[in-house]
Amino acid sequence: MSAVWKYFSLETPQSKTARCNVCKAVIQRGGSSLASYNTTNAIKHLKKHHIKEHEDFLVGGQKDNGSRQESLLESFQKQGKLQADNVKAIGITEKLLNFIVLDDQPLSVVENPGFRSLIEHLQPRYSLPSRRYLSETALPELYSRVSNKLAEKLKGVPALSFTTDIWTSDVCPMSLISLTVHWVDSDTHSHCSAVLQVKKCRGSHNRATIAGSISEMLNHWEIPLEKVHAILRDNARNMKAAMEDLAVPNLGCFAHSLQLVVHEGLMSQRSVSDALANSRKIVGHFKHSQLAQSRLEDLQHEMQGTGTTTTPTRLVQDVQTRWNSSFYMIKSLLKEKRPLCAYAADHNLPATLSANEWGLLEKIVTVLEPFEELTRKISSATSTAADVIPAVTVLTRLLAEENSTDSGIKTMKSTLLQAVSRRFSSIESEPLYAVATLVDARYKDRFFMGEETARSAKALLTQELEKMEQALLRASADEAGATEAEPAEKVARMEAGPSTGSPPSTSKSRFSSLYDRILEEHDEPAVGTQAAVIQMQMYLKEPMMGEKDSPFQYWANNHARFPLLAAVAVKFLSAPSTSVESERLFSTASNIVDEKRNRLTAERAEMLIFLKKNLPMFK
Template identity: 85%
Template sequence: MSAVWKHFTLETPKSKTATCNVCKAVVQRGGSTAATFNTTNLIKHLKKHHTTEHQDFIAARQNDERSRQETLLESFQKQGKLPHDNVKAKGITEKLLNFIVLDDQPLSVVENEGFRSLVEHLQPRYNLPSRKYLSETALPELYHRVSGKLADKLRGVTSLSFTTDIWTSDVCPMSLISLTVHWVKPDTYSLCSAVLQVKQCRGSHNRATIAASITDSLNHWEIPLENVHVILRDNASNMKAAMEDMAVPSLGCLAHSLQLVVHEGLMSQRSVSDALANSRKIVGHFKHSQLAQSRLEDLQREMQGAGATTTSARLVQDVQTRWNSSFYMIKSLLKEKRTLCAYAADHNLPATLSANEWCLLEKTVTVLEPFEELTRKISCATSTAADVIPSVTVLKRLLTIEEDNDSGIKTMKSTLLQAVSRRFSSIESEPLYAVATLVDARYKDSGETARMAKDLLTQELEKVQQAVLRESADEAEPAEKVPCIEAGLSSTSKSSFSSLYDRILEEHDEPAASTQTAVIQMQMYLKEPTITEKDSPFQYWANNHARFPLLGAVAAKFLSAPSTSVESERLFSTASNIVDEKRNRLTAERAEMLIFLKKNLPKFK
């Protein structure tokens, strides 16, 4: 007990105030409950009003501290290292592994002299685990714990969408095939995603190898093929064929299709492609020459003015497999047009842009602006298959509008329109796109094929209704059979015609009610106004699924599908950071665990 209580009295042990024995003042004990009471206010009262008593308290407290001596065991334990099974040591090891996984650190970081010195300074009693322990024990344990939590989340979800892609390392002979899963929580209607598996893809990347790898991953996670709503993949023939062999629905990546469309449009007009080629030469010159870059930065600062504080803008080098990088390259050149012209007046460049080419680049940026905006929209985490049909419709209409300043790019614009129409000719008849658009409250039946979409939606609603009826029938107890008595006659007295007629009515009773319920819900839903484009369709269904339970179930299924396979491509950006020059001997098994944990650990801690 604190020595301060020599100078204070409590009315009851749970009193919120204490009475000073010297001046009889009532002092608050601090806190709101007995568990949070403290003596701070009491000590301050003595120090402020009763100096002699405060000095007595200080002396008594010091005597109490000196009187309690550490035991020999306590003293020894403070000097020794923490055992591996110690709670504190386990916590530090877990945080160390999180640091390695989330920050793309090599497992050998525990052998680095600087890192060991840092840990020794922060916690001298902690014994750093070896690289072998982290690799063979701690990492697999964390992997199995996180994968178990993910399996619990997926259990009971009957409609799952997937994205897949293949990545080949530049620093070692390793190819990985990814499978990411997307689903909508049935209770909160929030969109969820996770890396399901990153698996080594050995041998040729043919249809059989891809199909076998994805099937093995699904079997590993105990996901039946009937729960696969759709798999988003690239447009390569081997991927298409693999999905056909698996007999699962699949769709091409919208971003890949846009890449092909824009590439076709840019290459269709010689003057535009020549301007792009010259642009690449100019940007490449500054990327490969430090002297040229320094001169350009000096010119930028000079033209900005003496008092300018903004940093010099860097030119963007494009990657021909990413059309939007060409868009950003052109924009960076247009932004530095005056500076580049001034540079060309005093220094040599491998290529120059004429006034006509500058004008063509400006017009090209204007035409490609909607494509860039659409690419950003469909690449976000909340984009779904419902965005495809409305986005393509908007693109077509924009490309059909003739502008006065189209001279010089008419061929490119016309080719873009033809490419969009050709490559997306079947999207409105694709059931996955049509139904997804209809159940998205931002779009509903605004498409040109609304009637077909409504028929498809009605079929999906009937499937949900039948599943609900089957579940209800399975859960209900069988009714006791009672002889049918009608007008004093037993059921055996009825004619065969009457008995068959009654049986036919019974057969069609529930499906008729099912269809009627489904149609009524759909009509009520479609009559309501659409929400704005900025509103979330998931939030809409979270608020309205109780009103439209059948539609809500269909929405959870169809809105789980993304519009692109971007998630898998982003995954391999992580893979290139993990399997790099410093870790080119990393085994495929360890790489799979590190990639899996990098993406899933923040979600399933």
């Protein structure tokens, strides 16, 4: 309907005349029948008698529903396809590429009939780009933009930590070596991480290949070795040797070491390993037989009671290379003990569990629960090297405690304790761990096993503070044109304010409850006279933060009071406790290089992995 009818009204649709809504004049509609009626007289009337209304009509007027009626030029433009340089087309292409990257879609999705039909319905004027354009133009351009933003963000960071790992595809002959970067933002004191690079690893994975690949990646990003605070790697010999060749500070993955500790404990006692083997056979029986699974589900429903909407628990199959999967398997068996016993009474199983073995499984769960809690804690994105020494101290105390429930698993507990002591015997003398623990306001000097190691750690921290003091003084002198810098002693003697930490939670697990007890068993630090020692003394005397509080938030609130300590914390809390980030990265790689994309080149795979992890940071 023409916009002119906003200004006129009809008595009936067949009326030969129309009445002006402005002046109430009656005009002829023109023509001799309904089919030949037109709006010429109405438009002339507006032009002659109502100039303002006529101008409104010329720019399109308003439809009855209140939306602006498009002009003839706009209507004509909508008949053609959007040009490639059109702002709207560029925006759609960018969102399309984001969809492919973030949702692990193949680049060939633009060739799928269903997807093309969807885009045609949503925006008929948009022309989908070709797969080749996305692969050779759009993807490299997006990769370049995000890379430049990440490089700019890393420029002002004084210390960087890294994790690295090697992944080999199951669907094509491709090996990739990763380098993820971790740092603490100096302004917000928040923990940040990003994928730096994923590089094709050619030839044998020996020390020279690994060291060369990491060196090339650091050079590509213009990161000098002096900025490398630590590299987290697995415990393989080739990785250790490569770090020696690079001559950079490095740490083994704490989670890998913990895996070896628990594996030793589980395999040390014949009764425990037999119970696990039988459990594995039982779970495997239901995993490989749909009939057996259906019968078990019927028993589960029956024992849950009629009318329940709870879904029966599925048994968990363990993976022998991951001890916590065995822990979850045992828990799922214990939860479904009654249905399983009822099933065994009427049907054959490849193995059964005696009453003693059921009891043994319950005790195994009790012993391994702290390990499972610790594994979850250190696998979080914010876990740092500061978590290692307190965790080992707590585990040692737990395993050394004798309980009446230890009957039947004493050998296992003893082996676990010996393995913890052996594999982590030197962590308190490792500066990367010791200093990180001290600058974490949840731990400070309370979790060292002895007074001597605590004193040594404080000496290491003092050295770092003095080095940081000299560096800050030099930087201040350079910025002020070599003018005299404010003495650090004046800064160090700033009046201490209230602690920002919150009290620990009252509801504690066995693993967490020992933290509070250990906090009470420490000596006051010695009073020093130097600026660095004064800051350290004031900091260590303050009340502790709660276990669940954030050390990064503490330094965000207190960096002005303890500038030297805050600078050291930014450096040492950048190091994670595990190389889990690299392992998670290759879970992403498995989703990208799969059966449907087994011909993807290493360069394209690197771009997709890089963007998948880093794009959300810069959106």
